[in-house]
Amino acid sequence: MEDDGVERMTIVAWSGELDKVWPQYILATTGAAYGMEVTLFCTFWGLFTLKRPEVKVTGDNWMTKMLGTVNNERLSHLNFGGAGPKMMKSIAKRHKVAPPSELIETARELGVKLAPCQMTMDLMGLKREDLIDGIEEPLGAAAAMSNMQRSKINLFI
Amino acid sequence: MPDVTQTLDASGLACPMPVVRTRQAIDQLASGEVLEVISTDRGSLQDIPAWAQSTGNRLVEQNDGGDRFTFLIEKA
Numbered sequence: 001m002e003d004d005g006v007e008r009m010t011i012v013a014w015s016g017e018l019d020k021v022w023p024q025y026i027l028a029t030t031g032a033a034y035g036m037e038v039t040l041f042c043t044f045w046g047l048f049t050l051k052r053p054e055v056k057v058t059g060d061n062w063m064t065k066m067l068g069t070v071n072n073e074r075l076s077h078l079n080f081g082g083a084g085p086k087m088m089k090s091i092a093k094r095h096k097v098a099p100p101s102e103l104i105e106t107a108r109e110l111g112v113k114l115a116p117c118q119m120t121m122d123l124m125g126l127k128r129e130d131l132i133d134g135i136e137e138p139l140g141a142a143a144a145m146s147n148m149q150r151s152k153i154n155l156f157i
Numbered sequence: 158m159p160d161v162t163q164t165l166d167a168s169g170l171a172c173p174m175p176v177v178r179t180r181q182a183i184d185q186l187a188s189g190e191v192l193e194v195i196s197t198d199r200g201s202l203q204d205i206p207a208w209a210q211s212t213g214n215r216l217v218e219q220n221d222g223g224d225r226f227t228f229l230i231e232k233a
Contacts, residue, residue: 030176033180098170
């Protein structure tokens with residue numbers, strides 16, 4: 001493979017849990033600050049960060065309909081039926097930690113490539129117009145693999 | 158002490174924003190110009206030098222003021 005001198009990092013953003021979305025975007029923005037070309041391959045629950053907030057997943061069968069009830073901001077631990085994330089957010093605010101929405105905005109500003117997984121979109125009944133602007137064209141495992149092959153740092157979060 | 162071209166006040170920002178804002182600020186400077194960064198995030202004491210070293214920008218000076226940290230970075 002030719003070396004074009006560009007340092008790359010790929011993060012497979014799989015989780016949609018608040019305490020994993022944070023490190024996805026903290027590391028993505030930091031990689032960009034290091035001058036790396038960063039790709040966030042958003043798959044499964046990680047795709048929800050790219051969904052327009054006003055778009056409800058409706059789908060055409062009971063499974064995709066059920067996905068519409070997914071609460072994307074739960075915690076992996078200490079969730080307490082939604083009280084945990086509220087507490088975490090208020091603590092984060094007190095410690096001036098940027099909320100995920102702000103980090104996603106910063107990632108876009110820094111040119112982080114936000115790449116939605118086509119297969120997940122199909123699975124969840126999401127169309128390109130259901131996702132936010134300024135992101136990459138949907139891609140699959142092979143395109144993600146090519147990115148990973150060229151990346152110095154590969155993470156699965 | 159070198160002349161400071163620009164000051165970035167990153168006070169009140171937490172990880173990773175001091176480094177992200179530092180990158181954005183240094184992108185606006187010309188080679189040899191000096192950026193002063195002010196941070197209140199204790200992690201910056203490790204983060205800013207690590208970032209400077211990895212990106213080739215020269216950390217000219219750093220100051221630990223207890224709860225306020227300042228850095229002078231010369232753009233490569």
